[in-house]
Amino acid sequence: MNKVLIVAEHAGGRLNPSTPKCVTCARGIPDAEITVLVLADDGAAIAGEAARIQGVARVIRVDDPANAHPLAAVLAPQVAALAAGSSHVFGPSTTFGRDLMPRVAALLKAPQLSEVMQVEAVNRFRRPVYAGNALVTVELPVGRQVVCTVRVASFEAAGTAASPAPVESAAPGAVLPRHTRFVSVSAPSGDRPDLQTAARVVSGGRALGSAEKFGMIYRLADKLGAAVGASRAAVDAGYAPNELQVGQTGKIIAPGLYIAVGISGAIQHVTGIKDAQTIVAINKDPEAPIFEIADYGLVGDLFSILPELESLL
Amino acid sequence: MRKIMVCVKRVIDYNVRVRVKPDGTGVVTDGVKMSINPFDEIALEEALRIKERGEAAEVVAVSLGPDDAQQQLRTALAMGADRAILVKQDGIVDPLVAAQAFLALAQKESIDLVLLGKQAIDDDAAQTGPMLAALWDRPQATAASKLEVRGDTLVVTREVDAGLEVNEIDLPGVVSVDLRLNEPRYVKLPDIMKAKKKPLDVVDLASLGVAAEEHVRIVQWQPPAQRQKGVMVKDAAELVGALKQKGLV
Ligand SMILES: Cc1cc2nc3c(=O)[nH]c(=O)nc-3n(C[C@H](O)[C@H](O)[C@H](O)COP(=O)(O)OP(=O)(O)OC[C@H]3O[C@@H](n4cnc5c(N)ncnc54)[C@H](O)[C@@H]3O)c2cc1C
Numbered sequence: 069m070n071k072v073l074i075v076a077e078h079a080g081g082r083l084n085p086s087t088p089k090c091v092t093c094a095r096g097i098p099d100a101e102i103t104v105l106v107l108a109d110d111g112a113a114i115a116g117e118a119a120r121i122q123g124v125a126r127v128i129r130v131d132d133p134a135n136a137h138p139l140a141a142v143l144a145p146q147v148a149a150l151a152a153g154s155s156h157v158f159g160p161s162t163t164f165g166r167d168l169m170p171r172v173a174a175l176l177k178a179p180q181l182s183e184v185m186q187v188e189a190v191n192r193f194r195r196p197v198y199a200g201n202a203l204v205t206v207e208l209p210v211g212r213q214v215v216c217t218v219r220v221a222s223f224e225a226a227g228t229a230a231s232p233a234p235v236e237s238a239a240p241g242a243v244l245p246r247h248t249r250f251v252s253v254s255a256p257s258g259d260r261p262d263l264q265t266a267a268r269v270v271s272g273g274r275a276l277g278s279a280e281k282f283g284m285i286y287r288l289a290d291k292l293g294a295a296v297g298a299s300r301a302a303v304d305a306g307y308a309p310n311e312l313q314v315g316q317t318g319k320i321i322a323p324g325l326y327i328a329v330g331i332s333g334a335i336q337h338v339t340g341i342k343d344a345q346t347i348v349a350i351n352k353d354p355e356a357p358i359f360e361i362a363d364y365g366l367v368g369d370l371f372s373i374l375p376e377l378e379s380l381l
Numbered sequence: 382m383r384k385i386m387v388c389v390k391r392v393i394d395y396n397v398r399v400r401v402k403p404d405g406t407g408v409v410t411d412g413v414k415m416s417i418n419p420f421d422e423i424a425l426e427e428a429l430r431i432k433e434r435g436e437a438a439e440v441v442a443v444s445l446g447p448d449d450a451q452q453q454l455r456t457a458l459a460m461g462a463d464r465a466i467l468v469k470q471d472g473i474v475d476p477l478v479a480a481q482a483f484l485a486l487a488q489k490e491s492i493d494l495v496l497l498g499k500q501a502i503d504d505d506a507a508q509t510g511p512m513l514a515a516l517w518d519r520p521q522a523t524a525a526s527k528l529e530v531r532g533d534t535l536v537v538t539r540e541v542d543a544g545l546e547v548n549e550i551d552l553p554g555v556v557s558v559d560l561r562l563n564e565p566r567y568v569k570l571p572d573i574m575k576a577k578k579k580p581l582d583v584v585d586l587a588s589l590g591v592a593a594e595e596h597v598r599i600v601q602w603q604p605p606a607q608r609q610k611g612v613m614v615k616d617a618a619e620l621v622g623a624l625k626q627k628g629l630v
């Protein structure tokens with residue numbers, strides 16, 4: 069029996085879609101018994117959602133006012149205390165998991181694998197390095213506890229269970245530090261589809277030229293019911309907020325349809341969209357590298373093409 | 382605060398198109414340009430600005446890697462670091478080992494703030510900062526895009542999936558930096574000359590009491606699956622037609 073502990077990600081009392089994806093990854097481990105750990109101030113609803121993910125054997129719920137905001141320094145000792153006896157400790161490769169899981173790993177003195185994209189065996193995994201320019205198969209000594217962040221773009225979400233798994237409350241009794249304090253987080257941005265889970269994404273690059281003109285990307289996205297993304301250049305220039313950045317250092321996504329508008333296709337950008345099913349590129353430069361990976365390429369001026377697209381859709 | 386330590390990793394330059402060797406034993410490094418990890422340059426720039434504002438007295442650049450990593454440390458000294466330490470170790474080093482080495486240095490040097498990259502663009506691990514903070518039992522703030530020193534406390538704005546999160550951490554602490562924190566300065570020729578006279582110590586990993594344990598073994602390197610080059614369409618109407626036919630819109 070391999071015991072997999074998955075740290076749930078949540079916000080606003082709802083489970084993040086990254087968690088059922090971690091469950092799918094965990095189900096790739098042979099003979100896995102999957103536990104989901106919910107650390108929250110009041111985790112009742114979140115734990116209830118986690119209990120209904122197919123493949124989950126049980127849910128552990130730790131309610132503590134200190135867990136109201138996901139501070140790695142506060143959560144890590146609790147995870148580490150509850151991870152004793154687990155063979156694998158998983159979290160998503162979102163900013164939540166990237167912040168927390170290495171801190172957990174160090175407390176457990178366990179190695180970590182980041183961005184796991186495939187489980188090959190109980191102790192053998194695949195992951196990308198060099199911005200996805202190489203994939204490595206890595207092996208750990210058999211029986212060695214390991215911490216992983218799961219590359220959420222590589223896994224489908226697990227389905228719904230016929231009957232919910234049991235939820236237990238726990239009090240890990242870890243000493244929680246006071247040296248790290250939450251101050252604020254920016255408000256959620258409206259009711260547009262979430263970039264990381266949307267079926268369609270429209271992204272804009274430096275070519276948009278201003279925040280105002282970037283509005284054209286939002287308009288096309290709204291027409292398609294798509295989420296909005298951006299290149300780093302567009303974010304750096306202030307045309308789009310940072311949470312929309314797609315790529316090696318932004319979000320890695322795998323939508324059914326990705327439309328890149330005025331984006332050159334730098335390797336750091338492309339690494340974030342390689343798993344999209346269909347990529348469309350609109351660029352005025354026929355030599356732009358984005359066309360090498362696009363399923364449909366259209367050479368031309370975005371400022372005339374976007375209005376045409378809008379009227380055709 | 383007195384001392385800032387900046388971790389500077391030698392990596393393949395971000396402009397190089399990295400290729401896997403045909404025999405699957407690694408990536409091609411012969412004749413390939415090596416540089417400071419771009420995030421680490423930003424970490425160093427931030428440390429220098431903090432010092433220039435009079436909020437720190439000394440900036441120490443450290444690296445863990447082969448002898449050749451002295452080149453990157455010399456660049457760090459030319460940018461303005463006061464001195465440098467190379468912890469010599471060949472081959473791929475697990476972030477857990479790197480974190481132990483940096484912990485030993487931070488303690489030995491009585492460091493107040495460790496600044497490092499949010500990730501190294503070779504292993505893309507994004508582990509070293511939080512691991513170091515955990516082993517040190519000190520706060521961390523990852524993916525910083527803004528940093529403000531208020532005495533013994535830092536107010537750090539972090540880039541998170543939801544947008545921007547602000548945390549307050551007490552020093553000593555660890556901050557990993559994101560790309561939008563600042564724009565690193567260019568190194569000028571006279572600074573390169575001056576850097577040659579700045580102290581650069583070389584120590585062994587073992588001398589820090591850290592074992593070069595290989596926790597994770599890479600058994601195979603593979604190039605990623607290539608996407609097929611698709612078709613070019615002549616106008617918006619043809620594009621919409623194609624997408625409709627595939628049921629994508
Ligand atoms: C460590 C590191 C990490 C990075 N991480 C990321 C990341 O996560 N995500 C990311 O995106 N980038 C990242 N980058 C930056 C990346 O290297 C590129 O600089 C960036 O992706 C370029 O953005 P862009 O394509 O919008 O701009 P550009 O490269 O300037 O491309 C603009 C494109 O628009 C086209 N264009 C101009 N005008 C028009 C018009 N009127 N109509 C149609 N097309 C037009 C041009 O032909 C050009 O191809 C990273 C870089 C580094 C060093």
Ligand SMILES: Nc1ncnc2c1ncn2[C@@H]1O[C@H](COP(=O)(O)O)[C@@H](O)[C@H]1O
Nearest residue numbers: 388389445497498500501506507508509
């Ligand atoms: N061998 C190393 N030498 C110097 N700095 C390192 C080394 N390994 C990691 N770091 C630092 O830790 C950051 C994150 O690295 P990683 O955890 O490997 O993604 C890097 O940006 C560096 O600042």
